[in-house]
Amino acid sequence: MARAGLAPSTVELAPTEAPAARWRPPGYWPFVVPALVVVVGVIVFPWAFTLWMSLHEWKVGADPAFVGLSNYARLPTDPRFLDAVWQTLVYTALSVVLPLILGTLAACVFHARFPLRGFLRGVFILPMMATPVAIALVWTMMFHPQLGVLNYLLSLIGIPPQLWVFHPATVIPSLVLVETWQWTPLVMLIVLGGLAALPTEPYESAQIDGASLWQVFRHITLPLVAPFLFVAAMIRMIDAVKSFDIIFAITQGGPGTASETINIYLYSVAFAYYDVGYGSAIAVVFFLLIIALAAALLVVRKRTQGSVE
Amino acid sequence: MTWSGRVNWRWLLKQAALLFAVLVIVSPVILFFVWMLSLSVKYEIDNAAYPPVLIPERFAWKNYLDVLESNRFSTYFLNSLLVTGTATGLALLVGVPAGYGIARMKAAKAAVVILVARITPGLSYLIPLFLLFQWLGLLGTLWPQIIIHLVVTVPIVIWIMIGYFETTPLELEEAAVIDGASRWQVFRYVALPIAKPGIAVAMILAVIFSWNNFVFGIVLAGRETRTLPVAVYNMISFDQLSWGPLAAAALIVTLPVLVLTVFAQRQIVAGLTAGAVKGG
Incomplete structure:
Protein backbone atom coordinates (compact mmCIF):
# COMPACT_ATOMS: atom_id res chain seq x y z
CA MET A 1 0.00 0.00 0.00
CA ALA A 2 2.69 2.42 0.98
CA ARG A 3 4.43 1.58 -2.21
CA ALA A 4 1.39 2.35 -4.29
CA GLY A 5 1.07 5.68 -2.51
CA LEU A 6 4.68 6.61 -3.03
CA ALA A 7 5.00 5.82 -6.68
CA PRO A 8 2.70 8.49 -8.12
CA SER A 9 3.98 11.21 -5.84
CA THR A 10 7.56 10.74 -6.97
CA VAL A 11 6.44 10.83 -10.55
CA GLU A 12 4.59 14.04 -9.82
CA LEU A 13 7.54 15.49 -7.94
CA ALA A 14 10.07 15.00 -10.64
CA PRO A 15 8.77 17.60 -13.10
CA THR A 16 7.90 20.20 -10.47
CA GLU A 17 11.24 19.91 -8.71
CA ALA A 18 13.19 20.12 -11.92
CA PRO A 19 11.70 22.49 -14.42
CA ALA A 20 13.27 22.15 -17.86
CA ALA A 21 15.90 24.87 -17.55
CA ARG A 22 16.86 24.04 -13.99
CA TRP A 23 17.14 20.31 -14.43
CA ARG A 24 20.67 19.08 -13.95
CA PRO A 25 22.00 15.62 -14.66
CA PRO A 26 23.47 13.67 -11.75
CA GLY A 27 26.68 15.56 -12.44
CA TYR A 28 30.14 14.17 -12.14
CA TRP A 29 29.58 12.21 -8.95
CA PRO A 30 29.41 8.82 -10.69
CA PHE A 31 32.99 9.39 -11.84
CA VAL A 32 34.18 9.95 -8.31
CA VAL A 33 32.24 7.28 -6.41
CA PRO A 34 34.48 4.24 -7.13
CA ALA A 35 37.57 6.15 -6.03
CA LEU A 36 35.69 7.43 -3.01
CA VAL A 37 34.91 3.87 -1.96
CA VAL A 38 38.57 2.91 -2.27
CA VAL A 39 39.79 6.02 -0.46
CA VAL A 40 37.33 5.50 2.39
CA GLY A 41 38.32 1.84 2.62
CA VAL A 42 42.11 2.08 2.58
CA ILE A 43 42.72 5.63 3.81
CA VAL A 44 39.87 7.06 5.87
CA PHE A 45 38.96 3.82 7.63
CA PRO A 46 42.55 3.29 8.86
CA TRP A 47 42.60 6.84 10.25
CA ALA A 48 39.39 6.28 12.19
CA PHE A 49 40.42 2.81 13.36
CA THR A 50 43.80 4.15 14.51
CA LEU A 51 42.07 6.81 16.63
CA TRP A 52 39.79 4.17 18.14
CA MET A 53 42.67 1.77 18.86
CA SER A 54 44.73 4.52 20.49
CA LEU A 55 42.09 4.67 23.25
CA HIS A 56 42.41 0.96 23.97
CA GLU A 57 44.87 -1.33 25.66
CA TRP A 58 45.25 -3.91 22.93
CA LYS A 59 47.91 -6.50 22.33
CA VAL A 60 47.45 -8.63 19.21
CA GLY A 61 45.81 -11.88 20.27
CA ALA A 62 44.06 -10.42 23.34
CA ASP A 63 40.79 -8.48 23.50
CA PRO A 64 40.88 -4.69 23.38
CA ALA A 65 40.01 -2.88 26.62
CA PHE A 66 39.00 0.80 26.73
CA VAL A 67 41.57 2.82 28.69
CA GLY A 68 40.77 6.39 27.67
CA LEU A 69 43.80 8.57 27.12
CA SER A 70 46.24 6.52 29.17
CA ASN A 71 48.20 5.44 26.06
CA TYR A 72 48.81 9.11 25.40
CA ALA A 73 49.69 9.76 29.03
CA ARG A 74 52.34 7.06 28.76
CA LEU A 75 54.19 8.85 25.92
CA PRO A 76 55.90 11.66 27.92
CA THR A 77 57.13 9.09 30.45
CA ASP A 78 58.58 6.76 27.83
CA PRO A 79 62.32 7.63 27.52
CA ARG A 80 62.66 5.60 24.33
CA PHE A 81 59.87 7.62 22.71
CA LEU A 82 61.41 10.92 23.83
CA ASP A 83 64.79 9.89 22.43
CA ALA A 84 63.08 8.93 19.20
CA VAL A 85 61.42 12.36 18.95
CA TRP A 86 64.77 14.10 19.43
CA GLN A 87 66.53 11.84 16.92
CA THR A 88 63.71 12.41 14.43
CA LEU A 89 64.07 16.18 14.75
CA VAL A 90 67.85 16.09 14.28
CA TYR A 91 67.58 13.71 11.35
CA THR A 92 64.84 15.84 9.76
CA ALA A 93 66.58 19.19 10.21
CA LEU A 94 69.77 17.90 8.57
CA SER A 95 67.85 16.10 5.83
CA VAL A 96 65.98 19.28 4.91
CA VAL A 97 68.83 21.79 5.06
CA LEU A 98 71.54 19.84 3.23
CA PRO A 99 69.46 18.79 0.18
CA LEU A 100 68.02 22.31 0.05
CA ILE A 101 71.46 23.92 -0.22
CA LEU A 102 72.96 21.33 -2.55
CA GLY A 103 69.79 21.07 -4.64
CA THR A 104 69.68 24.83 -5.19
CA LEU A 105 73.33 24.86 -6.28
CA ALA A 106 72.69 21.91 -8.60
CA ALA A 107 69.65 23.69 -10.07
CA CYS A 108 71.73 26.79 -10.83
CA VAL A 109 74.17 24.58 -12.74
CA PHE A 110 71.47 22.61 -14.56
CA HIS A 111 69.80 25.90 -15.52
CA ALA A 112 72.75 26.60 -17.83
CA ARG A 113 73.08 25.06 -21.29
CA PHE A 114 75.69 22.35 -21.77
CA PRO A 115 76.06 19.19 -23.85
CA LEU A 116 74.16 16.08 -22.69
CA ARG A 117 72.15 18.23 -20.27
CA GLY A 118 68.93 16.18 -20.64
CA PHE A 119 70.67 12.86 -20.23
CA LEU A 120 72.69 14.01 -17.22
CA ARG A 121 69.54 15.36 -15.58
CA GLY A 122 68.06 11.88 -16.03
CA VAL A 123 71.14 10.34 -14.41
CA PHE A 124 71.01 12.87 -11.59
CA ILE A 125 67.45 11.90 -10.59
CA LEU A 126 68.23 8.16 -10.47
CA PRO A 127 68.91 8.12 -6.69
CA MET A 128 65.40 9.20 -5.78
CA MET A 129 63.68 6.78 -8.15
CA ALA A 130 65.88 3.74 -7.40
CA THR A 131 64.54 1.11 -5.00
CA PRO A 132 65.49 2.37 -1.50
CA VAL A 133 66.26 -1.10 -0.10
CA ALA A 134 68.66 -1.82 -2.96
CA ILE A 135 70.34 1.54 -2.41
CA ALA A 136 70.54 0.96 1.33
CA LEU A 137 72.19 -2.41 0.79
CA VAL A 138 75.02 -0.92 -1.28
CA TRP A 139 75.50 1.98 1.15
CA THR A 140 75.78 -0.55 3.99
CA MET A 141 78.65 -2.20 2.14
CA MET A 142 80.26 1.17 1.45
CA PHE A 143 80.01 2.12 5.14
CA HIS A 144 81.79 -1.08 6.24
CA PRO A 145 84.69 0.05 8.48
CA GLN A 146 87.24 -2.47 7.15
CA LEU A 147 86.09 -3.33 3.63
CA GLY A 148 84.03 -0.27 2.74
CA VAL A 149 85.06 1.99 -0.08
CA LEU A 150 84.24 5.18 1.88
CA ASN A 151 87.05 4.72 4.39
CA TYR A 152 89.39 4.03 1.50
CA LEU A 153 88.32 7.30 -0.14
CA LEU A 154 88.87 9.13 3.15
CA SER A 155 92.34 7.63 3.46
CA LEU A 156 93.22 9.10 0.04
CA ILE A 157 92.72 12.60 1.45
CA GLY A 158 94.34 11.76 4.76
CA ILE A 159 91.29 11.40 6.98
CA PRO A 160 91.37 8.51 9.50
CA PRO A 161 88.80 5.71 9.03
CA GLN A 162 85.31 6.24 10.51
CA LEU A 163 82.80 3.80 11.99
CA TRP A 164 79.93 5.45 10.05
CA VAL A 165 76.64 3.71 10.87
CA PHE A 166 78.34 1.41 13.37
CA HIS A 167 78.91 4.10 16.01
CA PRO A 168 76.16 5.99 17.92
CA ALA A 169 77.82 9.37 17.37
CA THR A 170 78.14 9.10 13.59
CA VAL A 171 75.12 6.98 12.69
CA ILE A 172 72.65 9.83 12.13
CA PRO A 173 75.03 11.98 10.06
CA SER A 174 75.87 8.89 7.99
CA LEU A 175 72.19 8.14 7.35
CA VAL A 176 71.65 11.81 6.48
CA LEU A 177 74.42 11.44 3.93
CA VAL A 178 72.40 8.70 2.22
CA GLU A 179 69.18 10.70 2.49
CA THR A 180 70.89 13.78 1.03
CA TRP A 181 72.37 11.76 -1.82
CA GLN A 182 68.91 10.35 -2.48
CA TRP A 183 66.77 13.48 -2.30
CA THR A 184 68.92 16.42 -3.45
CA PRO A 185 67.60 15.72 -6.99
CA LEU A 186 64.00 16.45 -5.94
CA VAL A 187 64.99 19.87 -4.59
CA MET A 188 66.98 20.43 -7.77
CA LEU A 189 63.94 19.64 -9.96
CA ILE A 190 61.63 21.95 -8.02
CA VAL A 191 64.10 24.87 -7.97
CA LEU A 192 64.93 24.26 -11.64
CA GLY A 193 61.22 24.67 -12.39
CA GLY A 194 61.35 27.96 -10.51
CA LEU A 195 64.43 29.17 -12.38
CA ALA A 196 62.81 28.37 -15.72
CA ALA A 197 59.89 30.65 -14.84
CA LEU A 198 62.10 33.64 -13.91
CA PRO A 199 61.76 36.89 -15.84
CA THR A 200 64.91 38.01 -17.68
CA GLU A 201 64.65 41.81 -17.18
CA PRO A 202 66.17 42.00 -13.65
CA TYR A 203 69.18 40.02 -14.86
CA GLU A 204 69.73 42.29 -17.82
CA SER A 205 69.66 45.43 -15.70
CA ALA A 206 71.90 43.77 -13.08
CA GLN A 207 74.40 42.97 -15.79
CA ILE A 208 74.33 46.60 -16.96
CA ASP A 209 74.86 47.75 -13.37
CA GLY A 210 77.84 45.41 -13.09
CA ALA A 211 76.50 43.27 -10.25
CA SER A 212 78.67 40.35 -9.14
CA LEU A 213 77.52 36.73 -9.49
CA TRP A 214 76.85 36.50 -5.77
CA GLN A 215 74.92 39.79 -5.71
CA VAL A 216 72.74 38.60 -8.58
CA PHE A 217 72.08 35.32 -6.78
CA ARG A 218 71.41 36.93 -3.40
CA HIS A 219 69.25 39.86 -4.52
CA ILE A 220 67.50 38.61 -7.64
CA THR A 221 67.50 34.82 -7.93
CA LEU A 222 66.98 33.94 -4.28
CA PRO A 223 63.90 36.15 -3.68
CA LEU A 224 62.35 35.01 -6.95
CA VAL A 225 62.79 31.29 -6.30
CA ALA A 226 61.91 31.59 -2.59
CA PRO A 227 58.38 30.23 -3.11
CA PHE A 228 59.85 27.15 -4.80
CA LEU A 229 62.43 26.71 -2.05
CA PHE A 230 59.60 26.81 0.44
CA VAL A 231 57.68 24.10 -1.41
CA ALA A 232 60.84 22.00 -1.61
CA ALA A 233 61.49 22.47 2.12
CA MET A 234 57.92 21.44 2.93
CA ILE A 235 58.04 18.26 0.87
CA ARG A 236 61.51 17.40 2.11
CA MET A 237 60.39 17.89 5.72
CA ILE A 238 57.36 15.63 5.31
CA ASP A 239 59.41 12.89 3.67
CA ALA A 240 62.39 13.14 6.02
CA VAL A 241 60.23 12.90 9.15
CA LYS A 242 58.63 9.75 7.78
CA SER A 243 61.87 8.25 6.46
CA PHE A 244 61.76 4.52 7.05
CA ASP A 245 63.26 2.31 4.35
CA ILE A 246 66.81 3.67 4.48
CA ILE A 247 67.05 3.70 8.27
CA PHE A 248 65.39 0.33 8.73
CA ALA A 249 67.40 -1.43 6.04
CA ILE A 250 70.76 0.00 7.12
CA THR A 251 70.61 0.16 10.94
CA GLN A 252 67.14 -0.93 12.14
CA GLY A 253 67.45 1.97 14.56
CA GLY A 254 70.83 0.88 15.89
CA PRO A 255 73.48 0.71 17.14
CA GLY A 256 71.37 0.28 20.28
CA THR A 257 68.66 2.84 19.67
CA ALA A 258 70.98 5.62 18.44
CA SER A 259 69.20 6.05 15.10
CA GLU A 260 65.72 5.05 16.23
CA THR A 261 63.33 7.66 14.85
CA ILE A 262 59.63 7.81 15.73
CA ASN A 263 58.73 5.79 12.65
CA ILE A 264 61.19 3.00 13.52
CA TYR A 265 60.06 2.93 17.16
CA LEU A 266 56.45 2.84 15.98
CA TYR A 267 57.29 -0.21 13.89
CA SER A 268 58.84 -1.98 16.87
CA VAL A 269 55.94 -1.21 19.18
CA ALA A 270 53.30 -2.33 16.69
CA PHE A 271 54.98 -5.24 14.93
CA ALA A 272 57.70 -6.50 17.27
CA TYR A 273 55.83 -6.06 20.59
CA TYR A 274 52.35 -6.23 18.99
CA ASP A 275 51.17 -3.42 21.27
CA VAL A 276 48.75 -1.93 18.73
CA GLY A 277 46.96 0.34 21.22
CA TYR A 278 50.14 2.15 22.26
CA GLY A 279 51.42 2.01 18.68
CA SER A 280 48.29 3.75 17.46
CA ALA A 281 48.74 6.50 20.04
CA ILE A 282 52.30 6.99 18.75
CA ALA A 283 50.96 7.10 15.19
CA VAL A 284 48.43 9.81 16.11
CA VAL A 285 51.01 11.94 17.93
CA PHE A 286 53.46 11.39 15.08
CA PHE A 287 50.88 12.67 12.60
CA LEU A 288 50.18 15.72 14.78
CA LEU A 289 53.92 16.40 14.99
CA ILE A 290 54.18 16.43 11.19
CA ILE A 291 51.23 18.84 10.99
CA ALA A 292 52.88 21.05 13.63
CA LEU A 293 56.19 21.09 11.73
CA ALA A 294 54.36 21.97 8.52
CA ALA A 295 52.56 24.80 10.32
CA ALA A 296 55.88 26.03 11.74
CA LEU A 297 57.35 26.11 8.23
CA LEU A 298 54.34 28.13 7.05
CA VAL A 299 54.93 30.66 9.84
CA VAL A 300 58.62 30.93 8.94
CA ARG A 301 57.59 31.50 5.33
CA LYS A 302 55.18 34.30 6.32
CA ARG A 303 57.79 35.96 8.54
CA THR A 304 60.56 35.89 5.95
CA GLN A 305 58.40 36.82 3.00
CA GLY A 306 59.26 40.52 3.37
CA SER A 307 62.83 40.24 4.56
CA VAL A 308 64.29 38.13 1.73
CA GLU A 309 63.39 40.80 -0.82
CA MET B 1 91.50 41.46 -32.46
CA ASN B 63 76.62 -13.88 -8.99
CA TYR B 64 73.79 -13.01 -11.36
CA LEU B 65 73.17 -16.63 -12.29
CA ASP B 66 73.03 -17.55 -8.58
CA VAL B 67 70.32 -14.96 -8.00
CA LEU B 68 68.31 -15.69 -11.12
CA GLU B 69 68.51 -19.46 -10.68
CA SER B 70 67.67 -19.51 -6.97
CA ASN B 71 64.35 -21.28 -6.79
CA ARG B 72 62.44 -18.47 -5.11
CA PHE B 73 63.55 -15.60 -7.31
CA SER B 74 60.94 -16.24 -9.99
CA THR B 75 58.23 -16.41 -7.29
CA TYR B 76 59.27 -13.08 -5.82
CA PHE B 77 59.55 -11.48 -9.23
CA LEU B 78 56.06 -12.68 -10.11
CA ASN B 79 54.77 -11.39 -6.75
CA SER B 80 56.23 -7.96 -7.41
CA LEU B 81 54.76 -7.96 -10.90
CA LEU B 82 51.31 -8.97 -9.65
CA VAL B 83 51.22 -6.52 -6.73
CA THR B 84 52.51 -3.54 -8.72
CA GLY B 85 50.50 -4.40 -11.82
CA THR B 86 47.19 -4.93 -10.03
CA ALA B 87 47.59 -1.98 -7.66
CA THR B 88 48.46 0.33 -10.55
CA GLY B 89 45.70 -1.03 -12.79
CA LEU B 90 43.04 -0.64 -10.11
CA ALA B 91 44.31 2.84 -9.26
CA LEU B 92 44.03 3.94 -12.89
CA LEU B 93 40.58 2.37 -13.18
CA VAL B 94 39.14 4.37 -10.27
CA GLY B 95 41.59 7.29 -10.19
CA VAL B 96 41.39 8.58 -13.76
CA PRO B 97 37.58 9.06 -13.74
CA ALA B 98 37.83 10.51 -10.23
CA GLY B 99 40.44 13.03 -11.32
CA TYR B 100 38.16 13.96 -14.22
CA GLY B 101 35.09 14.33 -12.01
CA ILE B 102 36.88 16.40 -9.39
CA ALA B 103 38.44 18.68 -12.03
CA ARG B 104 35.09 19.23 -13.80
CA MET B 105 33.21 19.83 -10.54
CA LYS B 106 35.92 22.34 -9.65
CA ALA B 107 36.01 20.52 -6.34
CA ALA B 108 39.76 20.60 -5.90
CA LYS B 109 39.15 21.09 -2.19
CA ALA B 110 38.00 17.47 -2.09
CA ALA B 111 41.59 16.61 -2.82
CA VAL B 112 42.56 17.71 0.69
CA VAL B 113 42.04 14.06 1.62
CA ILE B 114 44.78 13.19 -0.86
CA LEU B 115 47.09 15.78 0.72
CA VAL B 116 46.48 14.48 4.22
CA ALA B 117 47.06 10.96 2.91
CA ARG B 118 50.39 12.19 1.54
CA ILE B 119 51.37 13.47 4.98
CA THR B 120 50.25 10.43 6.98
CA PRO B 121 53.06 7.96 7.78
CA GLY B 122 52.63 4.63 5.98
CA LEU B 123 52.77 2.71 9.24
CA SER B 124 49.54 4.30 10.43
CA TYR B 125 47.76 2.52 7.57
CA LEU B 126 49.62 -0.66 8.24
CA ILE B 127 48.44 -1.27 11.82
CA PRO B 128 44.66 -1.08 11.18
CA LEU B 129 44.81 -2.79 7.79
CA PHE B 130 47.03 -5.56 9.17
CA LEU B 131 44.42 -6.28 11.84
CA LEU B 132 41.66 -6.13 9.23
CA PHE B 133 43.45 -8.57 6.92
CA GLN B 134 44.13 -10.88 9.85
CA TRP B 135 40.46 -10.79 10.79
CA LEU B 136 39.43 -11.46 7.17
CA GLY B 137 41.92 -14.34 6.99
CA LEU B 138 43.67 -12.84 3.96
CA LEU B 139 47.22 -13.02 5.36
CA GLY B 140 49.30 -15.48 3.38
CA THR B 141 47.81 -14.37 0.06
CA LEU B 142 48.91 -11.48 -2.14
CA TRP B 143 45.65 -9.57 -1.58
CA PRO B 144 46.73 -7.65 1.54
CA GLN B 145 49.71 -6.23 -0.32
CA ILE B 146 47.71 -5.43 -3.46
CA ILE B 147 45.07 -3.63 -1.39
CA ILE B 148 47.51 -1.70 0.78
CA HIS B 149 49.55 -0.63 -2.26
CA LEU B 150 46.41 1.28 -3.29
CA VAL B 151 47.34 3.65 -0.45
CA VAL B 152 50.36 4.56 -2.57
CA THR B 153 48.97 4.38 -6.11
CA VAL B 154 45.45 5.84 -5.83
CA PRO B 155 46.48 9.26 -4.41
CA ILE B 156 49.23 9.63 -7.05
CA VAL B 157 46.83 8.88 -9.90
CA ILE B 158 44.00 11.10 -8.61
CA TRP B 159 46.37 13.97 -7.88
CA ILE B 160 48.07 13.92 -11.25
CA MET B 161 44.81 13.46 -13.16
CA ILE B 162 43.10 16.38 -11.40
CA GLY B 163 45.99 18.60 -12.42
CA TYR B 164 45.95 17.24 -15.95
CA PHE B 165 42.21 17.52 -16.59
CA GLU B 166 42.21 21.07 -15.22
CA THR B 167 44.45 22.08 -18.11
CA THR B 168 42.70 20.22 -20.97
CA PRO B 169 40.44 22.48 -23.07
CA LEU B 170 36.70 22.40 -22.41
CA GLU B 171 35.58 23.47 -25.91
CA LEU B 172 35.65 19.98 -27.39
CA GLU B 173 33.68 18.57 -24.47
CA GLU B 174 31.08 21.33 -24.76
CA ALA B 175 30.73 20.67 -28.47
CA ALA B 176 30.17 16.97 -27.75
CA VAL B 177 27.50 17.81 -25.15
CA ILE B 178 25.68 20.01 -27.68
CA ASP B 179 25.76 17.09 -30.11
CA GLY B 180 23.88 15.11 -27.48
CA ALA B 181 26.64 13.02 -25.95
CA SER B 182 26.16 11.81 -22.38
CA ARG B 183 28.65 12.67 -19.65
CA TRP B 184 30.09 9.20 -19.88
CA GLN B 185 30.45 9.41 -23.66
CA VAL B 186 32.15 12.80 -23.37
CA PHE B 187 34.61 11.32 -20.90
CA ARG B 188 35.18 8.13 -22.84
CA TYR B 189 35.50 9.56 -26.35
CA VAL B 190 36.65 13.16 -25.86
CA ALA B 191 38.42 13.66 -22.53
CA LEU B 192 40.14 10.29 -22.17
CA PRO B 193 41.98 10.25 -25.53
CA ILE B 194 43.35 13.76 -24.87
CA ALA B 195 44.48 12.70 -21.40
CA LYS B 196 46.78 9.89 -22.54
CA PRO B 197 50.02 11.77 -21.73
CA GLY B 198 48.71 12.53 -18.23
CA ILE B 199 47.70 8.92 -17.72
CA ALA B 200 51.19 7.85 -18.79
CA VAL B 201 52.74 10.12 -16.16
CA ALA B 202 50.40 8.83 -13.45
CA MET B 203 51.02 5.22 -14.43
CA ILE B 204 54.82 5.53 -14.49
CA LEU B 205 54.96 7.16 -11.05
CA ALA B 206 52.47 4.70 -9.55
CA VAL B 207 54.45 1.75 -10.94
CA ILE B 208 57.76 3.05 -9.59
CA PHE B 209 56.52 3.90 -6.10
CA SER B 210 54.63 0.63 -5.80
CA TRP B 211 57.57 -1.42 -7.09
CA ASN B 212 59.92 0.28 -4.61
CA ASN B 213 57.63 -0.08 -1.61
CA PHE B 214 59.20 -1.92 1.26
CA VAL B 215 57.44 -1.09 4.52
CA PHE B 216 54.12 -2.75 3.66
CA GLY B 217 55.84 -5.91 2.51
CA ILE B 218 57.95 -6.54 5.60
CA VAL B 219 54.79 -6.76 7.69
CA LEU B 220 52.30 -8.32 5.31
CA ALA B 221 54.44 -10.69 3.25
CA GLY B 222 54.92 -14.31 4.23
CA ARG B 223 57.65 -16.59 2.90
CA GLU B 224 55.78 -17.23 -0.33
CA THR B 225 54.33 -13.76 -0.87
CA ARG B 226 57.43 -11.56 -0.63
CA THR B 227 57.96 -8.88 -3.23
CA LEU B 228 61.49 -8.23 -4.52
CA PRO B 229 62.48 -5.41 -2.11
CA VAL B 230 61.44 -7.55 0.86
CA ALA B 231 63.25 -10.56 -0.58
CA VAL B 232 66.45 -8.52 -0.92
CA TYR B 233 66.12 -7.28 2.65
CA ASN B 234 65.72 -10.85 3.87
CA MET B 235 68.83 -11.83 1.95
CA ILE B 236 70.77 -9.24 3.97
CA SER B 237 69.52 -10.41 7.30
CA PHE B 238 69.39 -14.16 6.95
CA ASP B 239 70.56 -16.13 3.98
CA GLN B 240 73.38 -14.36 2.27
CA LEU B 241 76.58 -12.93 3.63
CA SER B 242 78.75 -12.62 0.53
CA TRP B 243 78.61 -9.23 -1.12
CA GLY B 244 78.72 -10.21 -4.79
CA PRO B 245 75.37 -12.00 -5.05
CA LEU B 246 73.79 -9.44 -2.68
CA ALA B 247 74.81 -6.52 -4.88
CA ALA B 248 73.71 -8.46 -7.96
CA ALA B 249 70.29 -9.03 -6.39
CA ALA B 250 70.02 -5.34 -5.45
CA LEU B 251 70.85 -4.32 -9.00
CA ILE B 252 68.34 -6.76 -10.50
CA VAL B 253 65.58 -5.44 -8.24
CA THR B 254 66.16 -1.80 -9.06
CA LEU B 255 67.19 -2.17 -12.71
CA PRO B 256 63.63 -1.94 -14.14
CA VAL B 257 63.14 1.34 -12.28
CA LEU B 258 66.48 2.76 -13.40
CA VAL B 259 65.76 1.92 -17.03
CA LEU B 260 62.26 3.40 -16.76
CA THR B 261 63.67 6.56 -15.18
CA VAL B 262 66.19 7.13 -17.96
CA PHE B 263 63.67 6.47 -20.74
CA ALA B 264 60.64 8.20 -19.22
CA GLN B 265 62.61 11.04 -17.65
CA ARG B 266 60.42 13.75 -19.17
CA GLN B 267 57.19 12.25 -17.77
CA ILE B 268 58.73 11.64 -14.36
CA VAL B 269 60.04 15.18 -14.08
CA ALA B 270 56.68 16.58 -15.22
CA GLY B 271 54.75 14.43 -12.76
CA LEU B 272 57.01 15.04 -9.79
CA THR B 273 57.21 18.80 -10.24
CA ALA B 274 53.46 19.11 -10.90
CA GLY B 275 52.70 16.99 -7.87
CA ALA B 276 55.34 18.79 -5.87
CA VAL B 277 54.44 22.35 -6.71
CA LYS B 278 50.75 21.74 -6.14
CA GLY B 279 51.23 19.24 -3.39
CA GLY B 280 53.34 21.39 -1.09
Missing part, protein backbone atom coordinates in the same frame (compact mmCIF):
# COMPACT_ATOMS: atom_id res chain seq x y z
CA THR B 2 93.03 41.19 -29.03
CA TRP B 3 89.73 42.24 -27.49
CA SER B 4 87.72 39.47 -29.16
CA GLY B 5 90.49 37.03 -28.25
CA ARG B 6 90.11 37.93 -24.59
CA VAL B 7 86.33 37.46 -24.73
CA ASN B 8 86.78 34.04 -26.27
CA TRP B 9 89.24 33.08 -23.57
CA ARG B 10 86.81 34.14 -20.84
CA TRP B 11 84.01 32.26 -22.54
CA LEU B 12 86.15 29.13 -22.66
CA LEU B 13 87.04 29.49 -18.99
CA LYS B 14 83.39 29.87 -18.07
CA GLN B 15 82.50 26.84 -20.17
CA ALA B 16 85.22 24.78 -18.49
CA ALA B 17 84.06 25.88 -15.05
CA LEU B 18 80.50 24.93 -15.94
CA LEU B 19 81.49 21.48 -17.14
CA PHE B 20 83.58 20.98 -14.02
CA ALA B 21 80.58 21.96 -11.86
CA VAL B 22 78.37 19.48 -13.77
CA LEU B 23 80.96 16.77 -13.24
CA VAL B 24 81.12 17.47 -9.49
CA ILE B 25 77.34 17.37 -9.22
CA VAL B 26 76.67 14.13 -11.09
CA SER B 27 79.76 12.21 -9.97
CA PRO B 28 78.31 10.99 -6.62
CA VAL B 29 75.47 9.41 -8.57
CA ILE B 30 77.61 7.90 -11.31
CA LEU B 31 80.29 6.65 -8.89
CA PHE B 32 77.65 5.04 -6.69
CA PHE B 33 76.06 3.05 -9.49
CA VAL B 34 79.43 2.15 -11.00
CA TRP B 35 80.50 0.85 -7.59
CA MET B 36 77.23 -1.08 -7.25
CA LEU B 37 77.91 -2.70 -10.61
CA SER B 38 81.50 -3.41 -9.61
CA LEU B 39 80.45 -5.08 -6.34
CA SER B 40 77.98 -7.26 -8.23
CA VAL B 41 80.52 -8.69 -10.68
CA LYS B 42 83.33 -9.46 -8.23
CA TYR B 43 84.23 -12.67 -6.46
CA GLU B 44 84.42 -12.60 -2.69
CA ILE B 45 88.20 -12.28 -2.74
CA ASP B 46 88.04 -9.08 -4.82
CA ASN B 47 85.23 -7.60 -2.73
CA ALA B 48 87.32 -8.14 0.40
CA ALA B 49 90.50 -6.68 -1.12
CA TYR B 50 92.21 -3.60 0.26
CA PRO B 51 92.73 -1.21 -1.44
CA PRO B 52 89.38 -1.84 -3.15
CA VAL B 53 89.32 -3.21 -6.68
CA LEU B 54 87.12 -1.39 -9.20
CA ILE B 55 87.50 -3.65 -12.23
CA PRO B 56 88.37 -7.25 -11.31
CA GLU B 57 90.59 -9.52 -13.38
CA ARG B 58 87.94 -12.24 -13.37
CA PHE B 59 84.29 -11.26 -13.64
CA ALA B 60 81.89 -13.16 -11.38
CA TRP B 61 78.91 -13.37 -13.73
CA LYS B 62 77.86 -16.35 -11.67
